[in-house]
Amino acid sequence: ECITVIQRSISITSQNGCHRGHTVSDFLDHLKLKEYAERALRHEKRYLLQEDTWRDSGEQEILQTIRKGDIKVVAYPWFPEALFRRSENAIQRANNTLEALSQNKLVIKKSRLSDTLRSYGQIQHDQDAYGIFAMTDIPADTKLFLDKTILCATDGSYRCTTCCADLSLGASRFLGKLYCDRNCFRNLRAACGLGTFYRYEQDLGETVSRPEGFQSFFADHDLEETTGKEEIFLFQRALEVVYKSTQRYPGRHPLQTRMLNYLTARYHDGAGASKRFSYTEDVCLRFEFLQKLGVDIFQDELAEAWVLETLANRIQTNMRGYSGGNGDDMVAVNTMYAFFNHSCQPNVKSSDSEDEDSAICVTTTRKIERGEELYVSYLSDEDLREGHDVREEKLRPWTGGMCLCRKCSRERRRTERPVSLYNDENRCPSQ
Ligand SMILES: C[S@@+](CC[C@H](N)C(=O)[O-])C[C@H]1O[C@@H](n2cnc3c(N)ncnc32)[C@H](O)[C@@H]1O
Structure with a gap:
């Protein structure tokens, strides 16, 4: 109904050739659209009030947020569950590729961050976070693999x-x-x-x-x-x-x-x-x-x-x-590289490949033990030198909350409640 009203007012406006020649029908359409907008606002407010993250916010704050144009995107209920996350097959295929690329040195498995991320609501209750693990001991400065770019864009x-x-x-x-x-x-x-x-x-x-x-x-x-x-x-x-x-x-x-x-x-x-x-x-x-x-x-x-x-x-x-x-400047997506989680004390570094278009090359920065999870840094070297609060803020677009790396857990422990996963040196739980 709303779309019909909009279409009608667009065609009236274009027939009139200008916006000044308002007609009675324009005016009624305007009132109707206003009513729809108010209804949508009420609906969005009700929706946000039910949300955990908004529960402590006042009604005015919520209304202002909606008016500014901030929205929350949710899937329609009729979307099949399978579309919410990657299929098992996709993970299996990725694993076959990674094993071949790394010559059986690496495997993709459930990350040691996964359960904590879930309990803090940083991933969904039925979602797993994956990561990359060493299948053997790997010396420092070992080139792990070269990952081709599937999508990229540059100026x-x-x-x-x-x-x-x-x-x-x-x-x-x-x-x-x-x-x-x-x-x-x-x-x-x-x-x-x-x-x-x-x-x-x-x-x-x-x-x-x-x-x-x-x-x-x-x-x-x-x-x-x-x-x-x-x-x-x-x-x-x-x-x-x-x-x-x-x-x-x-x-x-x-x-x-x-x-x-x-x-x-x-x-x-x-x-x-x-x-x-x-x-x-x-x-x-x-x-x-x-x-x-x-x-x-x-x-x-x-x-x-x-x-x-x-x-x-x-x-x-x-x-x-x-x-x-x-x-x-460029931005790129490399599918294997994307399985690395972040640490503020990474054990893997990446560099642009010198001979392979925009492919990325990953290398260990220290000796890695069999079963250890491998981490890159999502932050630049300069940002890594910042204090805990600045790093956590910069990482928020990815983490949506706390950075669960070892260094951040340690630094957070000094000030507030502990989030420790690291009693056994980054080891994968199943090893
Ligand atoms: C590039 S993906 C990394 C691979 C991802 N875990 C997977 O299952 O494909 C980035 C996502 O991993 C999670 N993540 C990675 N490192 C993290 C960290 N140190 N603390 C919290 N979440 C992290 C966040 O959910 C983030 O959005």
Whole structure:
């Protein structure tokens, strides 16, 4: 009913050609929309009041939060349970890949953080956190594996626009962007379809057939000033991958797309705060991009808000960033690397591969014993030198609460209640 009212008022406004010539029907529509908005506000308030994280907040605070546009994304009750988390098969497949890559040195298992994360509500009550464990003793400075990138996005200044490879040794320019070579340019063009390149193609004078009502993403949005625009591009790449998968395997749900189904999603909302909602980024850009892919946003499962949200969440929880300091920022997802949990005293370090596009290389920083869990740091070296409170705040987007690493547990113990998992030196419980 609400959509009909909106559609009617849009068509009246466009027929009138301006917003000033209000009609009686405009006015009634306005009143009706206001009523719907009030009803939605009451509903959202009731919903938030039932939530643990909001129980201590006053009604005014809740209302203000909703008015600012903060929302909580929940799945519709009819979504199958299987879509809430990764399948056993996905973990098994990931394990086969990791064992082969690491030459049987490493295995993916339930992390030693898992039970505590669950008891603190940092993961869901029926969710497991996985991690990477050593299957043998491993000396310091051992190269563990090289993990290829499945998705990446860059601003393109010093890295290839398609594969994010370092371009310091040479690059080719096509239509104003830098690439390793023509192949990379062609790959991105094939992956993104016409929309991405419309403006550039037009500049070159090539004829492009433009579907009616079609809007070019880059032509209509100036993202130059947007912070984190690489993340928006990364999300679009993920949508392309998912779209291609659903075209190829029509019965497969978008969230079961291979590779992306290796990734865990955060179901906490980070620091107890709900997600800041941006109409431009969360609605307009996503829908426009789906439209570009040819997805019917009222019919297709891919366009369902919870699916898009979960997809974006999986990308954000598992991506890694790289900043070379010269503006060559990039964000990438590497599926095996994504299984590492974080420690403020990591026993594994990562580096960009020198010879393999944007692949990531992981190496031990000290001797590892059989059965130990391996951890990387999600923070930069500089941030690791900060005190406990600063580190915990910076880690909150991932942890949604406390950092459960050994160092943080120790430092927290000095000040408040203990969260100790470390009586036996990071050992996996089953060893
Ligand atoms: C990149 S994933 C790591 C692998 C993940 N445990 C899995 O099952 O695939 C990041 C997520 O792991 C959990 N995590 C990793 N390190 C953590 C830590 N030190 N403290 C709390 N949670 C952590 C958080 O839930 C975070 O969102």
